[in-house]
Amino acid sequence: MAKPARIRLAGTIAATVMCAAAATEVAAQTPPPADSIVLNEQLQLGDVFSHQTLNVVDAQEQVTVSTSAQGNSASGAVENGSITVQSDQDMRGDSVATTDMTLGGDTYGIVNATTQAQGNYLAVSAYDADLTVDANQSNTGALVSATSQLGEDDARLLGGAVINASAISNTVAVYGEGSTVGGSIDQSSSATVRAYNRIETQYIPAEANVSSQAIVNAVQVTSGQTSGQNLAIVQTSTGDFVEAESSANSGNAWDLAARARASANQAVLYNQGGSVVVESSQDNTAFVRAAATTTAYDYGRAEAHARGVANELSVGNNDIYVEIDNSQFNSGGVDVTATFSGTNGYDVYVGADAVGNSVTGYACSECEGYLEARNSQTNSGDVSATANTTVAGSTRAVITGANAVGNSATFYVSRPSH
Template sequence: MCVMLAGVATSQTVPSQGSNDQLNLGDINAEQTLNVVTAEDVSAPTTAGGNTFGMTVYGADGGLTSNQDNRGGVLAHGVVNVSDSMGVATVTSTAVGNSGTATAAAGTLTGFMVQTNTGAVTARSQIEGETAQAGDVVESSLAAGNSQGLTLNNGSMGARVSQNNQADVAADGGAIIQYVAGTAVVAGTAAGNNIDLNGANQSAARVITDQNNGAANVTATQFTAYGNSNTTVTAATASGNNLNAANTGPLLDVASHQYNTAYVRAQAQETSYEFGSAQATAYGVGNSVMAGNYGPGLVLDNVQVNDGGGVEVIASFEGNNGYDAGASATAIGNAVTGYVCNQCSGTMNATNSQSNNVDVSARSTITMGGGGRSIVGVATATGNNASFSVTNSGH
């Protein structure tokens, strides 16, 4: 999950030391409604952020200290009402309490970043077209209490990222459309804390991350209803803490510490009376880490504790007649994946500690009133899951 807000200030020339201190106390609301009869192209991006900040070093060395504190509620809500038809529709709602980016391109960046969110964060996207037809539809709702991006391009980075979220995070939405002629993808992603590291072109990174999610709820709920549809996907993803680190270069060194006490819920529900291909997918996890290096070295020290409210995941599809239908629900307390590409006698040094102390449940339901060609339902619930692999290049 990469949740970066538009309008983040970056520069190609920066001082050797950057310092950022941001405090937001007010509520931040971004709302829009589009009332459409007939249109070829409909675009409705809605973005809200408590604090946003970005720093880039290019061909130079730099240091960064950033402290972001959001205490106000953050809401992004986009609605499209269509009565007749629309060719292509893109509806996105993005809400983040604190959003930061740090980039090292052909240089070295050393950073210390702290993000604290205590304001409720909600992203909601809706398409209301009970009597309308659509060609291709892409609708997304993205919500995060804290989100930090780390980017390297032939660069090196040493970073300490500390995230603390204490407020509810929700990514809600859905669509009602009479007829979908093309492809409709409706998705929602919610995270209490999120970190994305992307390194390319022989980069190297050493990072220490501390993520604490003490919110009551982190939820992603998506509901769709179609009369007749060609290809549709309804997806919901919810995570208390999420870290995704992928690098191409000599070294990726990650020390990750995650603690979640929130109730995590992901629900994807779809109905289509007649359908070609329909899929409802829901994924929920208390703590999640993925660290991979397409290069010779990976060091991973992972500690995860999932406590408090538990994880509940629901995926359901209901239709009358069609071809291929599926519903997949995956619920995990703690998940970690580490991989390294063994190009130059590469090695992995991984240490893992996981503790899940709460209930984890996954439920998948498919209901058919008539006939179908392929009907597939999957439900998977796991307390702790760890996977580590060393492979040759290209595998």
């Protein structure tokens, strides 16, 4: 006999859960409904702010900082049953997270700092179950912003650093294991989305990674063994702009990297052990900007990489069948810049990638995979990629690249290891 569905739900604003339960002797004699159901409706009208200031001198061990601002959030899971999740999330205020760090003298442990700002967030998981998702997310607030800054001219980060800033207007994350996942996801946003990350230091004798990510609408669906997906996705971005910027600066750095990624609409689906059928429509009018800057007088390895994409769809299946019906329209500009400046060192890597519309689909060749794709892409916005590299003294290797593409479509059948 199958176990009853188990539901877990958490929401920052409001969450309504409806499920059958045998609460009395009479109710116990009544068979429960075949499907569990979650009805979630969330409305955020005001602004959400989170700010943190850190001022530390000569920290002997690690420094860990986390700052987050969230409008609407809900999560749920089902095991050994079936569930229908109907979710309607409406964000009408700003979501702003800010982290200011001053680390003077020697910091011996690693510095971990994460700054996140989100409008609407929905996460649903299924284990040996059937999951149906009907999700609607709307963000009409003015701003979703995550800002992180670490600044002190004499800062010595002896243990290295991992500094992240992430701003996402709408997010839907779905996971299935031994399950079928189906339904529809509709996301729309008119908010400005911005992620900014910067560090100023004197000395970093370890790895230091400074990264920023800004996404207007994001969908991620991942399924494990013997799972399948059948989804319809609609994403609309109409804000003024979406921007990600990272700046990593040090007098002497052993392994220093600045990475920035900006996307208007992004949908990533991966599956194992079943079929994947997806109908996707992405429309963007916002300006997309990504910028990464790395500077160091002396350096071992230095990297600056930026990527900007207006509309992006990736569908992969480590099994037999993939069917894609894709439609992408972009009229917003895409501007990407990666910059490095240094004097003496070893290896320099600089890359800038700008894309108007991008779709990738693949299936497993060893499974005698079959892929069927219908693709329509229209880009009327300017797409620009620029890489700037300056070495004033001497260096061992310099590897740079700048790539700009209006419409990109890649479909292939390959082995799982490839």
